[in-house]
Amino acid sequence: MSEYHLRAPFDESTMRRLQLEDRVYLDGTLFGIRDATQHRIFDEGVAPPADLTGAVCIHTAPGVRKRPDGTYEKISIGTTTSPRMDRFVPGLLRQYGVRAIVGKGGLLQPSVEAMQSFGAVYLAIVGGAAALETLQIEEIEQVWWEDLMPECLWKFRVRDFGPLIVAIDAHGNSLYQKVQNQAAARIKALGFA
Amino acid sequence: MESIYDIIEQTACDLYIRALQEIPQDIRLALLRGQKAEQEQNNETATQMMLTILNNIEVADRDHTLVCQDTGLPIFHVTVGSDAPVSIPELKAALTRGCERATRERPLRSNTVHPLTRKHTGTNTGVGIPVVHLDFVSGSSEIELQLAPKGSGSENMSFLRMLNPSDGIKGIHKFVLQCIFESGARPCPPVIVGVGLGGTSDVASGLAKRASSFRKIGSVNPDPDVARLEQELLHEINQTGIGPQGLGGATTALAVHIDWAHTHISQNPVAVNMQCWRGERAEAVITAAGEVRLPQAELAGSQK
Numbered sequence: 001m002s003e004y005h006l007r008a009p010f011d012e013s014t015m016r017r018l019q020l021e022d023r024v025y026l027d028g029t030l031f032g033i034r035d036a037t038q039h040r041i042f043d044e045g046v047a048p049p050a051d052l053t054g055a056v057c058i059h060t061a062p063g064v065r066k067r068p069d070g071t072y073e074k075i076s077i078g079t080t081t082s083p084r085m086d087r088f089v090p091g092l093l094r095q096y097g098v099r100a101i102v103g104k105g106g107l108l109q110p111s112v113e114a115m116q117s118f119g120a121v122y123l124a125i126v127g128g129a130a131a132l133e134t135l136q137i138e139e140i141e142q143v144w145w146e147d148l149m150p151e152c153l154w155k156f157r158v159r160d161f162g163p164l165i166v167a168i169d170a171h172g173n174s175l176y177q178k179v180q181n182q183a184a185a186r187i188k189a190l191g192f193a
Numbered sequence: 194m195e196s197i198y199d200i201i202e203q204t205a206c207d208l209y210i211r212a213l214q215e216i217p218q219d220i221r222l223a224l225l226r227g228q229k230a231e232q233e234q235n236n237e238t239a240t241q242m243m244l245t246i247l248n249n250i251e252v253a254d255r256d257h258t259l260v261c262q263d264t265g266l267p268i269f270h271v272t273v274g275s276d277a278p279v280s281i282p283e284l285k286a287a288l289t290r291g292c293e294r295a296t297r298e299r300p301l302r303s304n305t306v307h308p309l310t311r312k313h314t315g316t317n318t319g320v321g322i323p324v325v326h327l328d329f330v331s332g333s334s335e336i337e338l339q340l341a342p343k344g345s346g347s348e349n350m351s352f353l354r355m356l357n358p359s360d361g362i363k364g365i366h367k368f369v370l371q372c373i374f375e376s377g378a379r380p381c382p383p384v385i386v387g388v389g390l391g392g393t394s395d396v397a398s399g400l401a402k403r404a405s406s407f408r409k410i411g412s413v414n415p416d417p418d419v420a421r422l423e424q425e426l427l428h429e430i431n432q433t434g435i436g437p438q439g440l441g442g443a444t445t446a447l448a449v450h451i452d453w454a455h456t457h458i459s460q461n462p463v464a465v466n467m468q469c470w471r472g473e474r475a476e477a478v479i480t481a482a483g484e485v486r487l488p489q490a491e492l493a494g495s496q497k
Contacts, residue, residue: 104378129261130380134258
């Protein structure tokens with residue numbers, strides 16, 4: 001297991017180098033997306049107003065306070081459950097060039113395969129650890145689609161954002177699947193399958 | 194002079210914020226035990242997950258920030274003494290105002306939407322929200338408020354199965370383990386697993402929620418057969434190896450709590466509700482004189 005400090009945008013070879021259970025810390029730009037954001041992109045067919053080539057996206061809907069000048073102050077920023085938004089992942093990778101998804105709860109097989117095809121990874125964060133995440137997000141730099149509040153498209157600037165665990169790599173391996181396979185075998189061994 | 198309803202409103206507002214910022218002592222101790230267990234077994238990723246959870250709680254204590262961004266849906270269990278000087282409809286209105294104030298003044302992210310249009314109310318209240326469960330006790334003039342602002346990652350992992358009576362206890366083991374397996378990483382493990390046995394379908398679901406989100410870790414069902422099942426299920430769930438955040442490890446659940454009711458001769462309802470590692474809840478007692486009393490551990494926590 002290795003530890004990396006990375007700054008987006010990423011290229012394919014960096015992503016292909018990462019292995020399951022490697023530890024990653026992010027610096028620089030991180031985009032926030034959630035259900036409604038991706039519903040707009042993929043179901044309503046509106047192209048995202050920011051360039052996501054090589055980007056890292058996090059599944060989030062932050063708690064914020066609007067300042068008089070129109071910018072946003074962070075109140076509590078944390079991560080939501082990824083499998084709910086699984087169907088959008090292949091599109092983010094193929095159409096918009098996203099290289100990494102930060103989330104909790106993992107992704108399903110079609111996303112694992114898409115990550116293998118396009119050279120992208122899933123980075124697991126500790127779900128519910130928003131106090132820490134909010135501290136590691138230095139600033140909300142930009143917000144698009146404010147009508148979807150709080151499920152807008154967010155641009156954050158982060159420092160030492162992590163620890164993140166490589167839980168799906170760019171070679172078709174999923175730590176979640178590995179753990180679930182083991183769990184199924186153990187439940188069977190207990191006689192409760 | 195402040196009316197009793199002003200005091201209830203203020204207390205509901207305080208409880209909402211406190212539940213999101215201050216993790217109860219029993220949960221902290223259970224998380225610490227989990228972290229040590231992972232370390233002893235040299236589970237590197239699991240240890241890292243547990244250390245990050247504990248670090249996050251420290252940051253929330255220090256900076257008075259929310260532990261998790263999910264401000265949940267507010268669920269109250271209220272026990273009203275028969276001599277308490279309140280009208281129930283006004284008490285419920287005061288609880289609602291308290292949630293709205295916490296949302297506006299803190300501010301908290303609002304989560305309440307219409308189930309079809311998905312339109313936001315913006316207040317963390319709405320039709321049927323906050324959820325208010327009422328109990329009554331005779332010979333008391335106090336009002337006991339318990340609040341769990343239940344987050345969604347864990348709540349989405351809720352299950353109900355009307356088993357056959359002939360499925361027996363083995364059927365309960367199988368169903369609970371199936372729920373744990375299906376939930377995997379989603380409910381933010383290590384979780385507190387609430388199991389509701391018996392009653393009717395709605396009663397079983399309510400019991401499971403109360404068991405997962407309102408009982409303290411370390412509490413044991415007074416029925417020895419049920420208490421034994423709690424221990425057996427906890428052991429089995431932690432045998433699965435799903436672990437912290439579903440990335441593998443020895444700590445999938447911090448506790449299993451079972452609550453039960455009698456049921457019909459031809460029914461065997463089993464409900465499962467998960468609570469995430471945060472175990473958010475807070476409580477207070479309001480006396481007839483309008484004094485607000487906090488439980489001992491929380492009192493110590495709020496003095497810093």
